[in-house]
Amino acid sequence: MIDSAPALELRGITKRFGDLVANDGIDFDVRRGEVHALLGENGAGKTTVMRIAYGLTQADAGEVRVEGQPRIIRSPRDAISAGIGMVTQHFALVGPMSVAENLALGRSRGLRLDLAAARRRAASASDRFGIRIDPSLRVANLSVGQQQRVEIVKALSRDCRVLILDEPTAVLVPDEVNALFATLRSLVADGLSIVFISHKLAEVRAISDRVSVLRRGKLxxxxxxxxxxxxxxxxxxxxxTFGVERVADGAAPSAKPILRIRGLHVAGANDLPAISDVSADVCAGEILGVAGVSGNGQTELVEVLSGMRRPTSGSAAVSGTELAGADPGQVMRAGVGRIPEDRHASLIGDLSVAYNLVLERLDDFGNGGRIDERRIRAHAVELIRRFDIRAGPDDPVATLSGGNIQKVLLARVLSRDPRVIVVSQPTRGLDVGATEYVRSQLLERRADGAAILLVSEDLDELIALSDRLIVLYEGRIVGEMAVADADPEQLGMLMAGRGRAA
Amino acid sequence: MRVSPWSTPLLIVYAILITFAITAGPILIAGANPIEAYGAFVVVPLTSQFTLLEILVSATPIMLTGAAVAVAFRAGYWNIGAEGQLLLGAIAAAGIGTLVGGLHPVIALPIMIVGGALGGAAWALAPALLRIRFGIDEVVTTLLLNPVALLLVNGLLHGPWRDPVTGFPESPRIAASAEFPTLIDRSRLHLGILLALIVVTVAWYVLARTAAGLRLRAAGLSPHGARFAGINVSRTLLGAALVSGAIAGIAGVSEVAGIQNRLTAGLSPGYGYTGIVVATLGTLTMPGVAIAAIFLGDLTVGASSAARSLGIPSQLGAVVQGVLLLTTVALLALRRNRARRPADGSAGSVTGDVAAEGTAG
Incomplete structure (x- = not known):
C-alpha cells in the first residue's frame, strides 16, 4: 500500500516565539492516500507546525521533506510548487470576485487572465471529487461551507498532493461536515494526502487513519x-491527575446566587449559534470556572456579561438587574467588574495610566465638566502603590509590559469593589510573578464575597482557582462539576465534544 | 522631561526643512534663488505692520476650519466636509445679515454667529447620523457634500439672492450692524481673528480639561476601549461632528461679515480643505492649529508679495503648502511605524493619513 517515502515529512521542527516554545522538535509525516490528524488543545502548536510546512512561518530548526526529498520552504509559493496546499482558518478569498476569478488569482502569467481555464479547473474538480461549485457565483454570496470548497478546489487546482486543513469543521454546520468528509474520502481515494488539524475527538476518529497528538509544543x-x-x-x-494544588481556601461559597444566567442564546457566524441555552449561577464567594477549547462560546459569553454584545434571547441578571442588552455603563453600575481576554484593546494605549484608571467613572472625578487632574493623579498614585504597578501615572499604557497592563485593568476594576467579576484569560502571556499576583487578587475578592466567573484555557488555572466548573462545547454547557470531582481525562473528553458529565 | 528626536515640535521643524529642500527645485526652475524666495515667503511678511495684519486676516478662516477639523479628527470622526459646512455658515450669515439691520451690533452679531454655527452643524448632521446608524464612511459623505453646498450657494446667487441693483451673482450687502468691526484702522483685520482665538482657546480647554474632552479623545484613540469603559461612542462622535460643523460654520460667518459683506461664489478658495492641512500641521492640538494657521497665513501673504518682488508664480506658495503637508504626514506615519505598539494599531492614534486622502480628493 505504501509504495515509497511519505508524501510529506517534518523532522525536528522547532519554533520559538520569544520565550514560548511553540514547537519543540516535532516529527510528523503523512503517507500517500492517508488522512493524518493533528490533535491538541489550543496553543498546543498544531497550527504553527503546519504553517511552517506551508511556508507561512519559518522554523528555527528542522527539516521538511516532500516525497523523501528535503525541500526549503520559505513561502506558500515554495510550498505550492512542492505540491503542498493549505486551507487556513481564515479563507484567502476575494469576496466581491467570482469563484472562477478567485481560482485564476495567483495563477495568471503576465497580464492574461484565463478565466476559461479557471472554469475548466472548477469543472474537473467537480467531476473528479464531487465538489460541486458554480464558478460564476460571487464568493461573498456563498456560505462558509461553499467558500471552504472553493479553497479546497483552489489548492487542488494547483496540483497539490498534500492538503492541510486547519480546523476545517469549526465553521461548518453538521450537514456541511458530512459533505466535507465525503470530499476528503474521495480525495484520499485518489491518492492525495490530508493533514487534518482539529481538537474534536469524534471528527478525528471518524476521518483519520492516524492521529498525532501535540501538547504544549511537543509531540x-x-x-x-x-x-x-x-x-x-x-x-x-x-x-x-492534575498536578496543581488547589489554592482556593476553605471558606465555602454562600448559596446565594449573585449572577444568574438563564437560557442565554447568542447568534454567531454562518447561522451557527455562538451560545445556546446557557444557564448558570455564580454565588457570592464563589469562582465558577468556564472550561473549553477557545472558540466554543466563551468570548461571546464574556461579551454579553460585559455589555459589549446583545444576546438573541435569555437573561443574565445581577441581583435582579438585567445585563442582557445593557450597555457597558449599565453593566458597571450593576456592580460588575470586567477583565476581558483582550486587555490591550480594553484600555486606551495612548492615554496615560492615570486617565485609564478613571475612564470608567469620569463623573466621580469632575466638578461640572472640568476634570480634577489632582484627584485623578492622586487616585492613580494610590492604585499604583496598592496594585504594585511598575509605571508612572503619566506613562501611556501602551508603553507598559503585559503584566503591568493587566494590573492597570485589575486596579481599575477592583478599586470599585465589584460584586460580580467577569474575567477571561487573566494570566495569559504573563510571567510567573504577575500570574501569581493576579490569581491572589482574584482569590482575595472571592474571600470578600465577590461572585467570579472565570474563563480560562489553562486547565491548571481553572482547577487552582475555581469552586465549580462548567464546560462549554459549541456554545452549550456539556458538563458541570465541583472542582474536587474534576478528572482531567473526563474534562478532556468534554472539551473535545465527547460525553456528558454524570 | 527627555526630548525625543521624534517629539512633535521637532518633527514639524524637520518637515519644514525637508519641504524647503524639495521645493528648491521648482523655485530654481521658476528662475529665483531658493534662499531668497524662502525669505520672501516667510520673513518678509513679518517685517511690516501692513503685512503682519494681513497674515492674521489670512489666518482667520483657516484657524477656524483647522480647529473644526482637529476637533472631529481627535474624536476619530474624519470630517472632510469643513468646506461645505463653512459655506452653509456663510449662507446663514448672509441671510441673517440682511435681516438684522434694525438691531444693535451687540445683538445682531451674536445672532448671526449662532445662526452660522447652526448652519454648519446642520450640514454636518446627515453624514454623522449615517455613520453612527449605518456605518457609512463619513470621509466620502462629508467630502461629497462640499460641492453640493457650493451648488446651493450658486443656486441662491443666480436665483432668489441675485443682487437686485447690479444683477451680479452676489447676495445683497448685509446690514451695517451685521458687519464685523475692524480692529485696527486702515486695515482689513476684523473681529473674526478674535473669534477664532476664542474658539481655539475654548476648544483647547474642553479637550484638555473636561470630562467631555477626555471622552472625545478616548473615543478617537480607541473606540473599542472607550466603549468598553462605558463611554457612549456614538453620542461622542455625533457631538464632535456637530461641534466641528458649527466651528466651520463660524468660519463662513467670519468671511461674510468680516471680508465680503455678502455671499459670493468665490467666498472660500478651499478654506475647508486648508483646514485639514492646518489641523494636520498642528498635530490636532489647538495651540498647534493656531500656530499652523498663522504660519500658513504668513506663507500666503509671502507668496503673493514674492510673486511681485521676485517675479515667480504665486502658485509656488500653494506648492510649498502641499509639500509641507505631505512631508508632515510622511514623518508622522514614520514615527507611528517606529513606535512600539503591542496589540492594535488603533485607528486615529496618529493624525494625518486620512487627512492626506481628503485633500487629495
Whole structure:
C-alpha cells in the first residue's frame, strides 16, 4: 500500500516565539492516500507546525521533506510548487470576485487572465471529487461551507498532493461536515494526502487513519485513527491527575446566587449559534470556572456579561438587574467588574495610566465638566502603590509590559469593589510573578464575597482557582462539576465534544 | 522631561526643512534663488505692520476650519466636509445679515454667529447620523457634500439672492450692524481673528480639561476601549461632528461679515480643505492649529508679495503648502511605524493619513 517515502515529512521542527516554545522538535509525516490528524488543545502548536510546512512561518530548526526529498520552504509559493496546499482558518478569498476569478488569482502569467481555464479547473474538480461549485457565483454570496470548497478546489487546482486543513469543521454546520468528509474520502481515494488539524475527538476518529497528538509544543505520540477516545483525550490533556494544588481556601461559597444566567442564546457566524441555552449561577464567594477549547462560546459569553454584545434571547441578571442588552455603563453600575481576554484593546494605549484608571467613572472625578487632574493623579498614585504597578501615572499604557497592563485593568476594576467579576484569560502571556499576583487578587475578592466567573484555557488555572466548573462545547454547557470531582481525562473528553458529565 | 528626536515640535521643524529642500527645485526652475524666495515667503511678511495684519486676516478662516477639523479628527470622526459646512455658515450669515439691520451690533452679531454655527452643524448632521446608524464612511459623505453646498450657494446667487441693483451673482450687502468691526484702522483685520482665538482657546480647554474632552479623545484613540469603559461612542462622535460643523460654520460667518459683506461664489478658495492641512500641521492640538494657521497665513501673504518682488508664480506658495503637508504626514506615519505598539494599531492614534486622502480628493 505504501509504495515509497511519505508524501510529506517534518523532522525536528522547532519554533520559538520569544520565550514560548511553540514547537519543540516535532516529527510528523503523512503517507500517500492517508488522512493524518493533528490533535491538541489550543496553543498546543498544531497550527504553527503546519504553517511552517506551508511556508507561512519559518522554523528555527528542522527539516521538511516532500516525497523523501528535503525541500526549503520559505513561502506558500515554495510550498505550492512542492505540491503542498493549505486551507487556513481564515479563507484567502476575494469576496466581491467570482469563484472562477478567485481560482485564476495567483495563477495568471503576465497580464492574461484565463478565466476559461479557471472554469475548466472548477469543472474537473467537480467531476473528479464531487465538489460541486458554480464558478460564476460571487464568493461573498456563498456560505462558509461553499467558500471552504472553493479553497479546497483552489489548492487542488494547483496540483497539490498534500492538503492541510486547519480546523476545517469549526465553521461548518453538521450537514456541511458530512459533505466535507465525503470530499476528503474521495480525495484520499485518489491518492492525495490530508493533514487534518482539529481538537474534536469524534471528527478525528471518524476521518483519520492516524492521529498525532501535540501538547504544549511537543509531540505526545502517534496512534491509529481508531484509538479509544479516552486514550486520545488523555494524550491531549496530558496527565491522569492534575498536578496543581488547589489554592482556593476553605471558606465555602454562600448559596446565594449573585449572577444568574438563564437560557442565554447568542447568534454567531454562518447561522451557527455562538451560545445556546446557557444557564448558570455564580454565588457570592464563589469562582465558577468556564472550561473549553477557545472558540466554543466563551468570548461571546464574556461579551454579553460585559455589555459589549446583545444576546438573541435569555437573561443574565445581577441581583435582579438585567445585563442582557445593557450597555457597558449599565453593566458597571450593576456592580460588575470586567477583565476581558483582550486587555490591550480594553484600555486606551495612548492615554496615560492615570486617565485609564478613571475612564470608567469620569463623573466621580469632575466638578461640572472640568476634570480634577489632582484627584485623578492622586487616585492613580494610590492604585499604583496598592496594585504594585511598575509605571508612572503619566506613562501611556501602551508603553507598559503585559503584566503591568493587566494590573492597570485589575486596579481599575477592583478599586470599585465589584460584586460580580467577569474575567477571561487573566494570566495569559504573563510571567510567573504577575500570574501569581493576579490569581491572589482574584482569590482575595472571592474571600470578600465577590461572585467570579472565570474563563480560562489553562486547565491548571481553572482547577487552582475555581469552586465549580462548567464546560462549554459549541456554545452549550456539556458538563458541570465541583472542582474536587474534576478528572482531567473526563474534562478532556468534554472539551473535545465527547460525553456528558454524570 | 527627555526630548525625543521624534517629539512633535521637532518633527514639524524637520518637515519644514525637508519641504524647503524639495521645493528648491521648482523655485530654481521658476528662475529665483531658493534662499531668497524662502525669505520672501516667510520673513518678509513679518517685517511690516501692513503685512503682519494681513497674515492674521489670512489666518482667520483657516484657524477656524483647522480647529473644526482637529476637533472631529481627535474624536476619530474624519470630517472632510469643513468646506461645505463653512459655506452653509456663510449662507446663514448672509441671510441673517440682511435681516438684522434694525438691531444693535451687540445683538445682531451674536445672532448671526449662532445662526452660522447652526448652519454648519446642520450640514454636518446627515453624514454623522449615517455613520453612527449605518456605518457609512463619513470621509466620502462629508467630502461629497462640499460641492453640493457650493451648488446651493450658486443656486441662491443666480436665483432668489441675485443682487437686485447690479444683477451680479452676489447676495445683497448685509446690514451695517451685521458687519464685523475692524480692529485696527486702515486695515482689513476684523473681529473674526478674535473669534477664532476664542474658539481655539475654548476648544483647547474642553479637550484638555473636561470630562467631555477626555471622552472625545478616548473615543478617537480607541473606540473599542472607550466603549468598553462605558463611554457612549456614538453620542461622542455625533457631538464632535456637530461641534466641528458649527466651528466651520463660524468660519463662513467670519468671511461674510468680516471680508465680503455678502455671499459670493468665490467666498472660500478651499478654506475647508486648508483646514485639514492646518489641523494636520498642528498635530490636532489647538495651540498647534493656531500656530499652523498663522504660519500658513504668513506663507500666503509671502507668496503673493514674492510673486511681485521676485517675479515667480504665486502658485509656488500653494506648492510649498502641499509639500509641507505631505512631508508632515510622511514623518508622522514614520514615527507611528517606529513606535512600539503591542496589540492594535488603533485607528486615529496618529493624525494625518486620512487627512492626506481628503485633500487629495
Amino acid at each position: 505526545v505520540g502517534t496512534a491509529a485513527g481508531s484509538t479509544d477516545e479516552r486514550e486520545l483525550a488523555r494524550m491531549m490533556v496530558g496527565r491522569p
